[in-house]
Amino acid sequence: MRAGLLAALAAIALPMPALASGVIDNVNGIALDAQGRIVHFNALLIDDEGKVEKLLPGRYQEPPPPPKRKKRKGEQEAAPKRLDFKLDAGGKTLIPGLIDAHGHVMALGLSLVTLDLSGARSLVEAQARIRAYAAANPGRKWIIGTGWNQELWGLGRFPTAAELDAAVADIPVWLERVDGHAGWANSLALKTAGITGATKAPAGGRIEMDSGKPSGVLVDKAMDLMARVVPPPAPKDRDIALEKAQQTLLATGITAVADMGTRIEDWQAFRRSADRGALRVRIMSYAMGLENMVLIAGPEPTPWLYDDRLRMGGVKLLLDGALGSRGAWLKADYADAPGQKGLPMIPSTQLRNIMSRASMDNFQVAVHAIGDAANSEMLDAVTELAETYKGDRRWRIEHAQIVSSADLPRFGQNGIVASMQPAHEASDWRMTTARLGEARLKGAYAWKSMLDNRVPLAFGSDVPVESPNPFPGIAVAMSREDAKGEPSGGWMPEQRIGFEAALDGFTRQAAYAGFAEKRFGSLIPGQRADFLLIDRDISVARPADIRGTQVLETWIGGKRVYVKGR
């Protein structure tokens, strides 16, 4: 009896009673090994901490029952594997949870609770949707929204305050462009902000003008003039927004996201969610500028919190604007706007000072650089700073959309990570050609060149600028065709990459970019068991088929957090 008790205790003590361990059996398992090569498996064993215990090449076998015979004194009892659950996945495809290396979690959430103009195909449609929203939401003090893209409207120009007044004139309206780099105000909003023909745009910003009067659109830093008067979302609104953002991400198979530009209010919402056990998606947070970094994280990056669900590890800086609003900083004039080159939003010395300040306290630096001049500047800055801040820094260049040929090899130096968004290429290829002209496209969205230069290439969506759905992202990375299959064969097809590299970008590399590769991002034993069951085998599907992949189940840390249709 006594020996039996001790043996039972030993069996329970190490490992602990398998309260949450389990097996996902009978799967078509696809993962990447430590070298980024595809591995296949048929069952996934999860331990009682929600981590991957083992990938089994064949089906799961029940361990034999413990022997009935009395054991001899001192004999070690083989701890029988006691699984808490067994799931037969019926042969479904299982892949690692996908990671968005560049998203805006709270902006996604707020876009789901405010006016969303995504996909409006014309000014008239946008106006109708604005009018309908105002009618459906009476009593609002402001109408706030996002998602418009005049490039889809065939106007050849920005919309105007008068055109917005035609939809709603009696309440101030403020609508951010889909890329967040411009905003559209109606006349009452302009008046409320005190913006007149005499108002000077702050450095790094532009007030669009028409006959000496503000026409209604504010670009980049000029948006701050409106931000001062627009009422901020209440904490409760943020909580609702975060929950909606999580639901959206989980339904598209995103199990972790780098939040690029976290403000204190966002962070507090993340913590509120986590404190009540409602944070499921893992958030790798990058503070919006130094002020938020110091206020949120303080003297150094935070630890990984809530079982690897939240960490602030770095700072996000904006070096230039975007191509759509011609805010991206180019080396030569825009092909479709002679005399304009875009502009740097941070002066050269200040950029280095800010990067230095963050690096000094071991924060990672992630800098938005879209135009070739911005990328050059950022490469210069990293080269200079890397002499002082040695070690594993993983300087991140976000977007890296337009890189001059001479600069491409420089990405492979000083441990720079390219954080890019395949979906942007599909959305932008026509506009990019117009903005730059054919001759300057060689280093545009140059994924293959990055890989050839051995640059860690992390993929994301830039949600809510694009849909967070990573499957079109994988498809575009492989095909460089948009949703309509255009251009057929791909835009600059020499920059297409293979499935393995595309999946790598949305898993291991995205984790690496956030210093998380030891915690999640692949299904190597010991990592958090973050994975998806999906409706097709994307390892053999054509890109056009990968695009339509449906997520059936999403699991994070060994727990099922999303089931399609439920």
Next chain:
Amino acid sequence: MRAGLLAALAAIALPMPALASGVIDNVNGIALDAQGRIVHFNALLIDDEGKVEKLLPGRYQEPPPPPKRKKRKGEQEAAPKRLDFKLDAGGKTLIPGLIDAHGHVMALGLSLVTLDLSGARSLVEAQARIRAYAAANPGRKWIIGTGWNQELWGLGRFPTAAELDAAVADIPVWLERVDGHAGWANSLALKTAGITGATKAPAGGRIEMDSGKPSGVLVDKAMDLMARVVPPPAPKDRDIALEKAQQTLLATGITAVADMGTRIEDWQAFRRSADRGALRVRIMSYAMGLENMVLIAGPEPTPWLYDDRLRMGGVKLLLDGALGSRGAWLKADYADAPGQKGLPMIPSTQLRNIMSRASMDNFQVAVHAIGDAANSEMLDAVTELAETYKGDRRWRIEHAQIVSSADLPRFGQNGIVASMQPAHEASDWRMTTARLGEARLKGAYAWKSMLDNRVPLAFGSDVPVESPNPFPGIAVAMSREDAKGEPSGGWMPEQRIGFEAALDGFTRQAAYAGFAEKRFGSLIPGQRADFLLIDRDISVARPADIRGTQVLETWIGGKRVYVKGR
């Protein structure tokens, strides 16, 4: 074998293996029961969650070893108590951990890392200490400090900028008064802040003037003029300060504190400490005003975090200033400053609006009210708001120092909690007599009247205005004599209270004031095991002896977090 395994499992499953349980044996135990009456015990049993399991009237008895005989099938095995540790306290006195119902944790910490003028007995001594600090800390851009009290200097006036220049003139110097309600600047600091004879004090503040020029002291809201230019402490400084504050509190036997006026930077330091497992003292946080409340807690009070170590449950407002700087708002003129009545720092309607805004989201409201006019105003406001915000609100009036006789019974209405600081009475009795005159003292520091009116009476220190040491607080509550035993027999001795009530104020009532009475504050089974071993039996000691009590060990949540001399 199988039955034995199941039985062993059952024994382990409920309760869990007693990994951290233990007994503090052989103590002279003193606690308060659910009715606030003293109970005695000789051993304290702690369960494996760090909670009180039982108070034993006699010494701890080892449970008998489990029976050797084979059990019959189905027989319940008596779970033998398996204690992780046993401590023989050698008969030492054990009391509940003491709670400070009103302190300023970060200000305490920062006072320990900046210039501390506490106890300076003359202007000359203060000047010498300032000079010495400047010499010992070369290269500082500012000299920041606190702790001065001109009442101890026999000047009959505030000190001047010129007198501070005489100590340090080449670096800006800014020193807050011991009560935090005034600050003393040198000429360079005044110049840096741009304060001249033409500067108008903001509402609720006063710039002390001399011949049309600022004399060097800024009172209450006028201190904001300096706060704008004084460099704030870096996060690392705050982390060091918090750690030092905790060490100080633990050494004086404080196991929980209400932080009265938490700013976002303070809160972030609390979380950093807790995130790395270094937060030992329990902090009941009250946000400094609505802005911090919304930013920190958001739409409602936070949950209890980190095993009941941190929660933001309410908001702190300042309705008036202090008696020392004549900022306390009185119904009639100051006896020693005809024409001055002090002033309300929040207009009447605004006070109600702010209280309403907080109450709407179920935040507790704690309002600093020192003068009799401020207390009247606060009682009026609570009476009005209590009609709308029903239920268990526990409106807190902080300090409640001077209450007119007619208002005393009103404290017993609407669930108001009086949060008072015995040490203030000992420090202030002479000054209070001077400020008010004998005729208006009846409701001054009126602890016994509060109890007679059945007002929950929570005690604190207002640290760093006073020492955080609660034992002099208990002694003063019982004696109304100061450290020198003056006035002999006590100042207004009819307001003395007994030991039981004094201990209650620093334990159960302080917990009640923070909605924490179900979690800690007494040693009722199920509560967190927060307790002290001390060097004397304070239940039988005279107040003068209680004052010198030494804390030998401090335990929080069943863990030893301080040992004297170690």
